[in-house]
Amino acid sequence: MYRKSIAVLFVVSALGGLTLWNSSDYILVTTYVAKGGAGTVPIDVFSRNLLLAPSIQGYQERLSAELYINSRPVNFTVKVDNEGNEYPYVGEIAYTGFINVTLVQRVRVYAVHSRSYFGVPASSSWPATRAGSLPRNSFWRCNTSAVGLRDLRSISNRLAANASGPVDFAYKVARWALSEAKYEESYGGISCPSAFLKEKKGACGDFSAFIAALLKIQGLNAYLVYSLVEDQGAYLNVSTARSSFLIKGAYPHVFTVLEVDGYRVPIDATANVGGDPIRGAVALNRDGVVILYKVVNSDPNDYLILYAPGNDAQVYYSIVVKRNQGTIDAGFGWSILGVAVAIVLVLGKRLDASDDRE
Known part of the structure; x- marks a missing residue:
C-alpha cells in the first residue's frame, strides 16, 4: 500500500500536480461597508x-480579481499609485445611506522551497554614493520634542562605519533595534522613526520603519512590505464607535526589504527563526505569507486608514483569508500572533504621522 501511494504521487506530479506541493492558492475577500449619510466614495477607498x-x-x-458593488459584479480599471501598488477603480460612485464594495482575489503563493524572489548575497558592496536622504516633509523625517532626524543620522552613521557592506549594516541596524527597543503590540498606527527611537518600543511596523529609515540615510534602497500571514485560527477585531476592522484567517505583518547587488533581502526584526533578522525572516522561512503592497517614500499610515464617504458614515471593513489549496507548511515552532501590525481606524481626513515635522 505504501509503495502504491508513492507511485500514484509520482504520476500526479508528472501530470502537473507539482503545483500542489510548490504553491498554495489563497482566497482574499476584502469587504468595505459604509452606512449612514450621503456623498461620494473617495478614491482612497480603492x-x-x-x-x-x-x-x-x-x-x-x-x-x-473580481469587484462587487452591493453584490453586483462590476468591471474595473487597474490603476497604480505612486509606490507602484495596484488597485481597482470604477470611477466616482454616489453614495446614499449604504454601500458594500467587495474585492475577491485568488492569489497563488509559492512554497518556501520554490521561491526565488528573496535572497541574501554571500557578500555585498556599498554603493558608489552613500549620501542618502529621506523624503522632505514626510513621515520619514518627523521630529519629536526630544528626538529628531539628527539622532537617526548619528546612529545610522555609527553603525555603518563598522559595517563591511549593506547586508552587514542591515544586521547591525536590526540587532541594535532589538537590543534597544521592546516589542509591544499597538493599534495606533506606525510610529515615525524618530518617535520609535524616543519611545524605544513598538510593533512590527514601528521596528520596520525605523530600520528602513536608517538604511535610507546611507543611500540604500529600502522599503516596507505589508503582508498577510495565513493562519486559519487567526482573528483580529478592532472597533470604535464609528468604525470596525476585522481580519480573519491571517495576521497582518510588516517587514523591511533592502535591495542590493540585484538581491531583495528581507529584514524582519519581530518575526524570525532563531533570532536571525535576515536569514530567519518570515518571508524566507514560512509558507502562506501573502504580500499586499509596499511603501517606499509615502506615509505607511495612509494605507491603514479607513476612509469614509461622509462625516455621518459608519465604516465596517474586513479581510478574510482562506487557503484554497494545501501545501507542506514549514511548521516553525514560533507564533506570529505577537507581530500583528497596528491598525489605524480614522474616518475622513488623512492622519498626519507627527505634529512636529522638519
Missing part, C-alpha cells in the same frame, strides 16, 4: 483599502 495583491515573479501570482 487605492488604500482595496489593494490588489501584486504578481511577483518567484514569489506569488494574482490569478484573478
Whole structure:
C-alpha cells in the first residue's frame, strides 16, 4: 500500500500536480461597508483599502480579481499609485445611506522551497554614493520634542562605519533595534522613526520603519512590505464607535526589504527563526505569507486608514483569508500572533504621522 501511494504521487506530479506541493492558492475577500449619510466614495477607498495583491515573479501570482458593488459584479480599471501598488477603480460612485464594495482575489503563493524572489548575497558592496536622504516633509523625517532626524543620522552613521557592506549594516541596524527597543503590540498606527527611537518600543511596523529609515540615510534602497500571514485560527477585531476592522484567517505583518547587488533581502526584526533578522525572516522561512503592497517614500499610515464617504458614515471593513489549496507548511515552532501590525481606524481626513515635522 505504501509503495502504491508513492507511485500514484509520482504520476500526479508528472501530470502537473507539482503545483500542489510548490504553491498554495489563497482566497482574499476584502469587504468595505459604509452606512449612514450621503456623498461620494473617495478614491482612497480603492487605492488604500482595496489593494490588489501584486504578481511577483518567484514569489506569488494574482490569478484573478473580481469587484462587487452591493453584490453586483462590476468591471474595473487597474490603476497604480505612486509606490507602484495596484488597485481597482470604477470611477466616482454616489453614495446614499449604504454601500458594500467587495474585492475577491485568488492569489497563488509559492512554497518556501520554490521561491526565488528573496535572497541574501554571500557578500555585498556599498554603493558608489552613500549620501542618502529621506523624503522632505514626510513621515520619514518627523521630529519629536526630544528626538529628531539628527539622532537617526548619528546612529545610522555609527553603525555603518563598522559595517563591511549593506547586508552587514542591515544586521547591525536590526540587532541594535532589538537590543534597544521592546516589542509591544499597538493599534495606533506606525510610529515615525524618530518617535520609535524616543519611545524605544513598538510593533512590527514601528521596528520596520525605523530600520528602513536608517538604511535610507546611507543611500540604500529600502522599503516596507505589508503582508498577510495565513493562519486559519487567526482573528483580529478592532472597533470604535464609528468604525470596525476585522481580519480573519491571517495576521497582518510588516517587514523591511533592502535591495542590493540585484538581491531583495528581507529584514524582519519581530518575526524570525532563531533570532536571525535576515536569514530567519518570515518571508524566507514560512509558507502562506501573502504580500499586499509596499511603501517606499509615502506615509505607511495612509494605507491603514479607513476612509469614509461622509462625516455621518459608519465604516465596517474586513479581510478574510482562506487557503484554497494545501501545501507542506514549514511548521516553525514560533507564533506570529505577537507581530500583528497596528491598525489605524480614522474616518475622513488623512492622519498626519507627527505634529512636529522638519
